[in-house]
Amino acid sequence: MGVAMAIRTVVLLPAVLTLLSFLLLPLASLALTQDFCVADLTCSDTPAGYPCKSSVTANDFYYHGLAGQGKINPLIKAAVTPAFVGQFPGVNGLGISAARLDIEVGGVVPLHTHPAGSELLFVTQGTVAAGFISSGSNTVYTKTLYAGDVMVFPQGLLHYQYNAGTGPAVGLVAFSSSNPGLQITDFALFANNLPSAVVEKVTFLDDAQVKKLKSVLGGSG
Numbered sequence: 001m002g003v004a005m006a007i008r009t010v011v012l013l014p015a016v017l018t019l020l021s022f023l024l025l026p027l028a029s030l031a032l033t034q035d036f037c038v039a040d041l042t043c044s045d046t047p048a049g050y051p052c053k054s055s056v057t058a059n060d061f062y063y064h065g066l067a068g069q070g071k072i073n074p075l076i077k078a079a080v081t082p083a084f085v086g087q088f089p090g091v092n093g094l095g096i097s098a099a100r101l102d103i104e105v106g107g108v109v110p111l112h113t114h115p116a117g118s119e120l121l122f123v124t125q126g127t128v129a130a131g132f133i134s135s136g137s138n139t140v141y142t143k144t145l146y147a148g149d150v151m152v153f154p155q156g157l158l159h160y161q162y163n164a165g166t167g168p169a170v171g172l173v174a175f176s177s178s179n180p181g182l183q184i185t186d187f188a189l190f191a192n193n194l195p196s197a198v199v200e201k202v203t204f205l206d207d208a209q210v211k212k213l214k215s216v217l218g219g220s221g
Contacts, residue, residue: 039085039092049093049178050085061090066100066172075216077107077163085178097178101161101171103128108162112184117177119153121145121161126169132159145171158185191217 038060039050053060063083070081081100085092101121103109121130123145131142132153143151144164153159155176163169189199190213199210214220 036090037093039089041086041089045085045179050089052092053089063088063090066098069102069170070100072102072104072107076110077104078102078109080109080182084175084180091178094178095176097175097180099173099175101169101173103161103163103169103171105163105166105168107169109160110184110186111158111160112182113156113158114153114175114177114180114182115156117175117180118155119159119176119180120150120174121153121171122150122173123147123169123171125171126163126167127165128161128169128171129164130159130161132157186213187217190214190219192219193221194219195221 036056037049037052038056040053041050043051065087066081066083070079072079079100079102081102083091083098083100085097088097091097097117101109103126121128125147128145129142130145130151130153131140133140135157143149145151161171189203190210196207196210196214199205199214200207203210205213
């Protein structure tokens with residue numbers, strides 16, 4: 001039995017190494033032949049990212065949009081100012097992006113997900129209560145963050161942040177994708193034309209609650 005297993009291992013090993021070499025070859029070729037691919041935003045985005053610009057300058061690798069507070073949403077009393085590939089073409093294909101988070105007193109970024117990237121939040125001002133929910137056991141992981149604290153939110157998991165202090169809260173956010181995506185659960189359920197009867201079935205809410213939330217968030221149906 002030991003000899004037979006050893007023979008099978010010897011036979012399979014070259015095939016495995018060959019397969020790995022084919023899988024790694026495109027990545028190695030890209031690394032050797034192309035340092036970057038600044039997004040051509042005049043073209044459409046694709047699952048592989050934007051096509052590359054033919055003419056690149058230093059400005060493509062620079063973005064000043066996070067220097068000031070973004071426009072506060074009056075409903076949630078918060079602003080998320082992105083530096084994704086759509087705003088910052090230089091991050092195209094690099095697997096990174098950023099954002100600025102401003103939360104007024106009493107403000108909240110409701111439960112949401114980033115389907116394409118993990119998130120790292122660095123609080124620079126104020127106090128932020130944050131947490132995420134695991135997908136298997138629905139375990140909740142929460143922390144209160146102060147200036148200088150960092151918390152990570154794994155890709156695709158529901159998470160939230162809210163101001164837990166007495167003054168404005170500010171954070172800088174990094175993502176493991178140039179376009180991590182964003183879906184806020186409340187808006188996904190109540191800010192569209194999904195019929196109220198369907199929403200009631202999938203949320204266990206009654207008709208009055210669903211219609212109230214649709215009215216607040218701008219939905220119909």
